[in-house]
Amino acid sequence: MGNIGAERFLPAELNLPALADAARRCQGCDLYRNATQTVFGEGVPDARFMLVGEQPGDQEDRRGAPFVGPAGRMLDRALEEAGIDREAVYLTNAVKHFKFEPRGGRRIHQRPTAAEIGACRPWLEAEMLLVDPDVTIVMGATAARALLGPSFRVTRHRGEPVPRRDGAYYVATIHPSAILRAPDRDTAYAGFLADLRAAAAIT
Numbered sequence: 001m002g003n004i005g006a007e008r009f010l011p012a013e014l015n016l017p018a019l020a021d022a023a024r025r026c027q028g029c030d031l032y033r034n035a036t037q038t039v040f041g042e043g044v045p046d047a048r049f050m051l052v053g054e055q056p057g058d059q060e061d062r063r064g065a066p067f068v069g070p071a072g073r074m075l076d077r078a079l080e081e082a083g084i085d086r087e088a089v090y091l092t093n094a095v096k097h098f099k100f101e102p103r104g105g106r107r108i109h110q111r112p113t114a115a116e117i118g119a120c121r122p123w124l125e126a127e128m129l130l131v132d133p134d135v136t137i138v139m140g141a142t143a144a145r146a147l148l149g150p151s152f153r154v155t156r157h158r159g160e161p162v163p164r165r166d167g168a169y170y171v172a173t174i175h176p177s178a179i180l181r182a183p184d185r186d187t188a189y190a191g192f193l194a195d196l197r198a199a200a201a202i203t
Contacts, residue, residue, distance in 0.1 A: 041092025140175030
């Protein structure tokens with residue numbers, strides 16, 4: 001089928017439950033073929049903070065919820081230390097299906113292509129429209145590409161408020177899974193926490 005885009009799968013009435021239901025049937029790109037299920041965003045519909053990652057991982061794909069694997073536990077710890085209540089945020093991903101390569105009984109994460117990110121963008125745009133957060137924390141290069149464009153570099157502008165609309169901002173940081181892969185986890189975690197604290201300080 002290729003990347004026809006998610007737009008034709010959007011529901012007529014835009015609200016978060018209708019979006020989540022419609023997304024279960026999305027075939028906007030070929031990732032749906034191998035994924036267990038769509039993993040849509042979850043959280044408070046009028047959240048002040050929206051956190052956007054790359055895509056579901058192995059455990060998220062199996063359980064159908066975002067950030068429930070090892071990277072999610074890392075995120076939980078950092079949110080608590082930054083003073084951001086996870087129960088009061090909205091969590092989602094730029095891409096809603098798990099992209100992986102089977103290898104020896106394991107499913108190894110693969111980065112989504114620009115076409116796959118673009119095909120999935122209508123879901124993310126609808127979530128942004130409905131939640132309309134004051135602060136959108138953009139985690140990793142894939143989420144940054146989806147929301148801030150291909151020329152944005154997380155490493156160059158992490159922790160900096162980027163205006164989204166009057167009174168609302170993006171703040172980019174690394175994805176928590178990058179901490180798990182880092183040679184020096186303590187340093188990587190400290191930088192991630194500093195970025196979350198910068199986001200929390202925006203008024």
